[in-house]
Amino acid sequence: MPELLYEGKAKKVWTTSDPEQVEMEFKDDATAFNGQKRGTILDKGVVNAKLTAVLFAVLEREGIRTHLVRQLDDRRLLVDRLEMLALEIVARNIVAGSLAQRTGLAEGTVLKAPIVEIYYKNDALGDPLLNDEHVAVLELASPERLADLKERARAINRILSAFWAEMGILLVDFKLEFGLRRGELVLGDEITPDTCRLWDAKTRARLDKDRFRRDLGQVEEAYQEVLRRVMGHAAL
């Protein structure tokens, strides 16, 4: 019988008969502002499971190792069990969210070159921004591993920016989580409108979780629109 290993804000993780693999189940629950705002986005779990399966397959094709094994059903992915790093790696192409707040740069400003940031995955501390020296002091990654993480985030950003551009979508920013599979660094977690900012390239309409965070309405429609564009794409 599968046992619940972990329940997060948007996913449940279940054991399988293979100790080296787990099932990720995507929920419709949505939270924002470190859990202070809660709600449900109908069928978000279905959209996010499918998008993660497609995007991780695209990345694998481009030589990026991920934990994806295969999609099991509407809401569940079979993935390799990873020992997760307590880090969130954010890549940014356009100013939004906390970068706008921290720097005073206007939201929507296109960055001259992408930025990669490192955050401490720690709910009690509110996931603070870290610099390289903080990462070293906290022993969250060696300098070599940190450099590797940043380089992978940049490579993933190049691949996914091009992918979304073909769908008429700007990849504004996104968050990645990595873990270890028998000592090997591998991309884990998810890539979805919960963890990316995706703007329509023509209208700059937000097609991501900011619709929920900022009460912009048409939340379900935005998730469905992203899935529709990806599934309708001939190159898949």
Ligand code: UDP
């Ligand atoms: N993000 C995420 N989980 C987090 C924090 C951020 O998936 O715990 C994503 C977020 O969706 C956005 C990017 O990382 O695509 C950058 O988020 P930002 O630092 O601007 O924070 P926010 O404005 O979301 O608080």
